[in-house]
Amino acid sequence: METTLKSRETMHRLCGKGLEIFNEKGYYNTSLDDILKQLSLSKGAFYHHFKSKEDYFISIVQNLIVQKVYALLIEPLNTEENPLPIIVESLENALEPGKKNEMAYGFMLNDFLTEFNKRNEEISGYLKDILNVWEVNLVSVLKKGKLDGYIARHVDCEGVATYIIASYLGMRSLMMDSSNRQLKYQYVQQLKHYFKSLEPQPVMA
Amino acid sequence: METTLKSRETMHRLCGKGLEIFNEKGYYNTSLDDILKQLSLSKGAFYHHFKSKEDYFISIVQNLIVQKVYALLIEPLNTEENPLPIIVESLENALEPGKKNEMAYGFMLNDFLTEFNKRNEEISGYLKDILNVWEVNLVSVLKKGKLDGYIARHVDCEGVATYIIASYLGMRSLMMDSSNRQLKYQYVQQLKHYFKSLEPQPVMA
DNA sequence: ATCTGAACCGACTTACTGGTCGGTTAAATG
DNA sequence: CATTTAACCGACCAGTAAGTCGGTTCAGAT
DSSP: OHHHHHHHHHHHHHHHHHHHHHHHHOSTTOOHHHHHHHHTOOHHHHHHHOSSHHHHHHHHIIIIIHHHHIIIIIGGGOOSSOHHHHHHHHHHHHHSOOSTTSOOHHHHHHHHHHHHHTTOHHHHHHHHHHHHHHHHHHHHHHHHHHHTTSSOTTOOHHHHHHHHHHHHHHHHHHSOSSOOHHHHHHHHHHHHHHHHTTSOOOOOO | OHHHHHHHHHHHHHHHHHHHHHHHHOSTTOOHHHHHHHHTOOHHHHHHHOSSHHHHHHHHIIIIIHHHHIIIIIGGGOOSSOHHHHHHHHHHHHHSOOSTTOOOHHHHHHHHHHHHHTTOHHHHHHHHHHHHHHHHHHHHHHHHHHHTTSSOTTOOHHHHHHHHHHHHHHHHHHSOSSOOHHHHHHHHHHHHHHHHTTSOOOOOO
8 A cells, every 4th residue: 555655645746736836837838847857757657647737737726726715715704703804804815925935825716717718628617616616605605694784785795796706816917926015905905995885874864 | 112001011910810819819829820821921921020929919019909908998087077987987898898709808908917927027017017007097087086076085096996907807707708798797886886985975964 | 124122931940848658666465 | 586566767759839041022113
């Protein structure tokens, strides 16, 4: 069983480094050799574990990206409290460029979505699925917030979810060069303003 | 002078068709031969007019994309009225997938921005410049709106401009497959809600 | 009629990259 | 010790695309 362990270990290293470099330079701009060189592995090793570059990337999406999106954007939504501040917090957190050398996970989705959109329908599909799950969860938590009286009755939860996702994804195109504190601050502030307009009006008059 | 005219004509055709196909399939996923074939031109013709594929695309950006962004997103801002509805209208218009066979100009910016971000700093720079001009103009018209009493005094115009741009750019990643009426409608609705929160509070109490 | 040069042609070169394949290493097994 | 096989090596192949270059066409100047 020692061999199986080593196999898993190699695959794991391949996926981890792959995500790192694909995220850094883009999928099509990264050659397998780029990755293999950094891991001191050969073509043979790679094709022993994956049947193609595409298959490789799908593994990365399904194993690593899905996981990160869940951890950063979806699981935090599980709360009994007012969902609005929770959503703000999760987005703020996801835009954080990762402690030290880690990746800015929040950015990956938009980058890959755009890169594969016109190029590879299958991978596009997997990425869109992730967005859909996020959207469904956002809508769900918003509707719950409405029931709990945190959100005004007139609010279109699907529309709000769409708007949240759009603004979040769009931040990537603005924050290109690493982390831009100023932009992030502005984004969070405006998001809060927008959210205030979703709250029920205090009874008066 | 007949020759110069023909030269201009060919360059014009090259740029137009280039924008069309680059926009459709992406820059790196389009070979020069793809474009040349459609125009029945040769490699020699191309390199007679442009010194490289990169130079070619920069021409397209500077001549065509800049023009379109100005026409769709910047010039409409020149108004004496309440800027908020004007902005909504310009964005709505820019998201429109073009009458008939035209291009969805509104989408180009985000796509190219993402595609070149990690690949070509120079082109990235030109694209970012366009965004900056848009931002400056948005801020300017918002500040004017504040002076004219259309926008509340507490509003951070730079923040609002950033948020507008982010949400607009992000819509692209959601509206991938051509035009999605539903998504566009949701976007415009939420944008209006958001804008409502920027208006001065009517005096009461 | 001749000449010049801009516009254009297209085969070729060069560089890169995904994928293949025969061979090697070494751990596990009998 | 012999055999098997997962894991791995790296030279090689095939496809692709940017860019080159010697040659051709033809409008207009001399």
